[in-house]
Amino acid sequence: MKSDKIVLIAAITILLSVIALVSWQIVNMGRMTEPVKVSVIVNNSSLDRWTNFKEGLKQGEKDFDIRINLVSTSDIVSMANEKEIIEKEIANGAGALIVELFNSYNQTAYLENINNEVPIVLVSTDSSPEDVFYSVTSDNTSIGRTLAMELKRDLEGKPARVGILAGNQEQLSMFQRLSGFRKEIEGGRIEIVWQISGHDNSGVVAKMMDYQKEKHAEYCIALGNTETEKAIEYYNVFGGTFEGAVYGVGCSEEAVYYLDNGLIRKLIVPDEYDMGYKCALSIAKRISYITEADKHIDTAFKVIDGDSLYNPENQTLIFPEAQ
Amino acid sequence: MKRLRGLRKRTVVLMNRKILRPEMRTIQVTTALYFTTVAVAMVFIISLILYKQFVSRSEKMQIDATNRILSQSLINLEDYLRSMRRVSDTVYYSTIKDKDLSENGVEEDMALLYEANKDNLISIVCFDADGQLVVATPNNKMKANAKVSEQSWFREALAQVENLHFSTPHVENLFADSSYRYYWVLSLSRAIELTKGGRPEPGILLVDMNYSRINELLSKVNSSGNGEYVYLTDSEGRIIYHPKKRLIVSGLYEENNHEAVNYSEGVTREVFNGEERVVLTRSVSYTGWKLIAVVPMSTFRLGFRGFQLYAVLVVTLALLAIIVVNQLVSYRIALPLRKLDRSVRKWEAGDSSAQIYIGGNAEVEHLGRTMSATLAQLRKLMDDIVMEQEQKRKSELDALQSQINPHFLYNTLESIVWMIEGERYRDAVYMVTELSSLFRVSLSKGKTIIRIADEIKHATNYMNIQKIRYKNSFTVDFDIAEDIMECCTVKLVIQPLLENAIYYGIEGMDGEGEIEVKGYRKDDDIYLEVRDNGVGMPPEVVESLLNDEGKKYAHGSGVGVINVHRRIQIRFGEAYGLEIESEPDEGTVMRIHLPYTLYGSDTQQLLEKGGRR
Numbered sequence: 001m002k003s004d005k006i007v008l009i010a011a012i013t014i015l016l017s018v019i020a021l022v023s024w025q026i027v028n029m030g031r032m033t034e035p036v037k038v039s040v041i042v043n044n045s046s047l048d049r050w051t052n053f054k055e056g057l058k059q060g061e062k063d064f065d066i067r068i069n070l071v072s073t074s075d076i077v078s079m080a081n082e083k084e085i086i087e088k089e090i091a092n093g094a095g096a097l098i099v100e101l102f103n104s105y106n107q108t109a110y111l112e113n114i115n116n117e118v119p120i121v122l123v124s125t126d127s128s129p130e131d132v133f134y135s136v137t138s139d140n141t142s143i144g145r146t147l148a149m150e151l152k153r154d155l156e157g158k159p160a161r162v163g164i165l166a167g168n169q170e171q172l173s174m175f176q177r178l179s180g181f182r183k184e185i186e187g188g189r190i191e192i193v194w195q196i197s198g199h200d201n202s203g204v205v206a207k208m209m210d211y212q213k214e215k216h217a218e219y220c221i222a223l224g225n226t227e228t229e230k231a232i233e234y235y236n237v238f239g240g241t242f243e244g245a246v247y248g249v250g251c252s253e254e255a256v257y258y259l260d261n262g263l264i265r266k267l268i269v270p271d272e273y274d275m276g277y278k279c280a281l282s283i284a285k286r287i288s289y290i291t292e293a294d295k296h297i298d299t300a301f302k303v304i305d306g307d308s309l310y311n312p313e314n315q316t317l318i319f320p321e322a323q
Numbered sequence: 324m325k326r327l328r329g330l331r332k333r334t335v336v337l338m339n340r341k342i343l344r345p346e347m348r349t350i351q352v353t354t355a356l357y358f359t360t361v362a363v364a365m366v367f368i369i370s371l372i373l374y375k376q377f378v379s380r381s382e383k384m385q386i387d388a389t390n391r392i393l394s395q396s397l398i399n400l401e402d403y404l405r406s407m408r409r410v411s412d413t414v415y416y417s418t419i420k421d422k423d424l425s426e427n428g429v430e431e432d433m434a435l436l437y438e439a440n441k442d443n444l445i446s447i448v449c450f451d452a453d454g455q456l457v458v459a460t461p462n463n464k465m466k467a468n469a470k471v472s473e474q475s476w477f478r479e480a481l482a483q484v485e486n487l488h489f490s491t492p493h494v495e496n497l498f499a500d501s502s503y504r505y506y507w508v509l510s511l512s513r514a515i516e517l518t519k520g521g522r523p524e525p526g527i528l529l530v531d532m533n534y535s536r537i538n539e540l541l542s543k544v545n546s547s548g549n550g551e552y553v554y555l556t557d558s559e560g561r562i563i564y565h566p567k568k569r570l571i572v573s574g575l576y577e578e579n580n581h582e583a584v585n586y587s588e589g590v591t592r593e594v595f596n597g598e599e600r601v602v603l604t605r606s607v608s609y610t611g612w613k614l615i616a617v618v619p620m621s622t623f624r625l626g627f628r629g630f631q632l633y634a635v636l637v638v639t640l641a642l643l644a645i646i647v648v649n650q651l652v653s654y655r656i657a658l659p660l661r662k663l664d665r666s667v668r669k670w671e672a673g674d675s676s677a678q679i680y681i682g683g684n685a686e687v688e689h690l691g692r693t694m695s696a697t698l699a700q701l702r703k704l705m706d707d708i709v710m711e712q713e714q715k716r717k718s719e720l721d722a723l724q725s726q727i728n729p730h731f732l733y734n735t736l737e738s739i740v741w742m743i744e745g746e747r748y749r750d751a752v753y754m755v756t757e758l759s760s761l762f763r764v765s766l767s768k769g770k771t772i773i774r775i776a777d778e779i780k781h782a783t784n785y786m787n788i789q790k791i792r793y794k795n796s797f798t799v800d801f802d803i804a805e806d807i808m809e810c811c812t813v814k815l816v817i818q819p820l821l822e823n824a825i826y827y828g829i830e831g832m833d834g835e836g837e838i839e840v841k842g843y844r845k846d847d848d849i850y851l852e853v854r855d856n857g858v859g860m861p862p863e864v865v866e867s868l869l870n871d872e873g874k875k876y877a878h879g880s881g882v883g884v885i886n887v888h889r890r891i892q893i894r895f896g897e898a899y900g901l902e903i904e905s906e907p908d909e910g911t912v913m914r915i916h917l918p919y920t921l922y923g924s925d926t927q928q929l930l931e932k933g934g935r936r
Contacts, residue, residue, distance in 0.1 A: 004349070004352040008355075008646070008650070011646060012643065012646060012647075015639050015642055015643045015646070016643070018635070018639045019636060019639050019640060019643070022632050022635050022636045022639065023636065025632055026629070026632050026633065026636065029628070029629055029632065055569065056569075059567070059569065059570065062548065252503075253503040253504065253505060254503045256503075256505070257500075257503040257505075260466070260496075261466075261499070262468075271573065273569050273573065274573050274575075277570065277573075277575065300573075306468065309496075310493070310494060310496045312491075312493065313572065315493060315494045316568070316569065316572040317572070319494045319505050319507065321492075321507050321534070321535075321538060321568070321569070
């Protein structure tokens with residue numbers, strides 16, 4: 001008799017518990033969980049070089065249930081400027097950050113401090129030392145080497161004098177591209193006659209003119225999208241002062257246009273859509289505390305010339321569909 | 324761990340003892356258990372059937388909804404393509420055909436047409452058969468490196484002159500745009516007849532449709548974000564539009580487009596990359612394209628979450644209600660049985676006046692009635708047995724009493740005869756008087772229970788006769804307390820003891836015999852002692868006197884003191900009876916132990932019937 005009562009009470013208790021649990025779930029089901037806001041801070045966010053990157057982020061936003069907030073930035077001029085933007089975003093409720101570092105060096109302590117509060121993924125360039133933080137970049141050393149190899153292939157062993165637009169060397173990516181390029185031409189017949197570095201691009205064209213007058217370069221090597229566009233600007237302002245052509249890295253429509261019309265001989269195009277999508281994937285994993293996420297994700301790049309520009313695969317890589 | 328094991332062990336024991344052994348359960352629990360089991364099984368079966376039906380219906384509804392969306396998308400897409408064909412037709416039939424292009428400019432007409440459709444168009448271009456530009460709008464500055472004749476839309480139009488050809492999406496690469504703009508287009512090409520200088524010659528008309536229109540159109544369909552999506556392929560399965568086209572190109576997503584394009588129109592179920600999906604396929608008129616909707620089965624389940632929770636809630640509430648209702652129902656059903664059980668238990672516990680419950684439903688009432696009748700019959704049988712026993716006891720008593728020493732009567736009568744013959748008439752009269760008194764008490768109107776005073780009188784009569792017979796060879800002393808005189812005793816219990824004292828104690832002794840009869844009360848008991856100073860008895864004889872062995876020591880009448888003992892016990896119970904103390908050469912004490920019961924007609928009748936105090 002007693003045991004029957006115990007069984008009955010136990011059954012009723014279990015059923016009541018199930019009812020309570022299910023009711024709680026039904027009540028909570030109506031409450032939509034707000035996706036985490038992920039602020040994306042890249043230099044000059046309105047530039048069309050980011051179009052594919054934004055498309056990738058947008059797809060990632062749909063697939064990984066996060067809310068991407070692409071911070072509207074102009075020219076970020078210093079790390080202090082970037083830190084200010086980062087802190088403002090955190091203060092505005094950013095739950096995670098995707099950041100293109102202005103300066104890759106000596107930022108470990110600062111980034112660690114942020115990372116403890118807000119997950120962070122570095123895009124385009126890693127910090128130095130590498131692989132401390134989660135990052136999504138191309139293999140920049142490889143990009144530099146590939147540029148050099150393409151130039152060498154086109155020269156077919158002939159000597160050449162090149163000028164390099166090395167961009168912001170405080171960014172590890174630009175440094176790696178330059179190192180890769182230099183390493184590849186080491187001991188060859190390619191001579192670097194001038195090199196312009198620095199994040200401030202305002203006087204680059206004038207500087208190029210001066211250097212060309214001083215030490216004439218036949219080819220211009222532009223290690224980034226902005227640098228490629230500066231080379232184009234130089235061409236448009238001063239005409240064909242390069243016997244050869246520009247070998248550049250970039251993905252903006254301007255860069256592509258001049259690849260199409262022949263000013264740029266070879267353009268290395270990083271897969272920016274892939275980069276954007278994988279940034280979203282990486283940050284979503286960090287938000288969900290998925291520990292098996294790769295710390296560093298490499299994205300592909302492709303060497304494009306005038307002939308291969310309209311290959312179906314390259315079209316998809318270069319030209320954003322949503323226009 | 325140890326506690327867990329202990330708990331498990333207790334649970335197993337409980338299961339074995341209580342749950343798995345139905346004979347241990349009450350009828351209420353058994354009823355509730357069976358009802359609940361059946362009801363729960365039914366609830367589960369019905370829920371399962373309903374759930375399956377709901378799932379199937381929901382699937383059908385979702386497929387229907389997707390089909391409607393697909394049809395609407397198809398209508399929109401075909402509208403768009405039809406308008407593009409109309410543009411192409413208008414350009415050709417109204418602007419180019421029958422006009423000599425060397426004499427008439429058609430740029431203006433084409434520009435007007437372009438302006439009217441510029442949201443949907445990128446360019447309208449006319450080439451000759453060698454791929455040389457004839458006329459174009461809005462941009463007519465061709466790229467120097469544009470290889471028109473190598474483009475697929477050009478080759479296809481020339482190869483099949485009677486058809487309109489739709490290309491897959493590509494970036495337009497014919498005209499230089501100084502604003503660095505590149506457009507994704509779908510090329511609608513057709514072979515046409517151009518007239519130049521009065522001579523007809525073949526040409527190609529190209530209408531570059533703005534791909535973003537199709538992208539927008541189908542993106543809207545795919546904006547629901549519930550997992551299902553629509554994509555578009557050409558007749559060979561090459562993707563024209565897909566919401567994840569870019570991921571497919573990067574190898575981050577896979578689509579079963581090359582298989583799906585061969586599916587017959589309608590609904591097809593497939594398993595792709597381990598995922599079960601429903602694929603709906605529709606053909607786009609005039610193009611050979613396929614508009615394909617994919618509904619992963621997981622999206623059905625996604626929408627069922629809420630329903631599943633509600634279903635679990637309803638089923639759980641139903642189970643709870645079933646358990647509670649079954650408890651109440653089983654309680655109601657079992658209640659008459661429990662009442663019957665309780666009344667039977669009372670009766671079992673010895674309450675012979677307990678009434679057997681008669682009530683409840685027909686079966687239980689019948690059971691109660693039957694049991695009640697059975698018990699009444701049993702009671703009657705028991706009463707009969709008791710009566711029978713009483714009769715038997717009475718008969719036995721009568722038999723015992725009737726055994727009182729006929730030898731004594733014979734001797735007494737003989738003594739009287741001798742007295743008369745010896746002319747001792749006075750003694751004879753005395754003896755006859757005593758004998759008469761003795762018999763009066765003996766008879767006592769058939770009563771078995773008499774006053775102690777009458778019993779003493781009977782003993783006195785008997786001893787008076789014996790004293791004459793034994794010529795006063797012994798003395799008798801009666802010392803009876805007054806307060807017991809009016810108490811009850813079984814009649815003729817002292818006389819056999821006196822007889823015994825005479826025959827065994829006094830008769831064989833040398834000196835004068837002394838017999839003392841003493842009666843007294845001690846608490847609620849009465850003791851009547853017959854003490855003699857005779858030869859006494861050895862212990863084995865004393866011991867055997869109170870069992871059947873005693874009969875062999877019986878003298879004369881053959882009735883031993885055992886009869887006295889039994890008769891007292893029959894009337895007053897095992898606690899009472901006769902006690903004997905004896906020492907050889909010292910004498911014997913025989914003590915009658917009786918309850919203190921005052922004599923009255925009620926008490927006498929009660930004891931007569933076998934009732935005890």
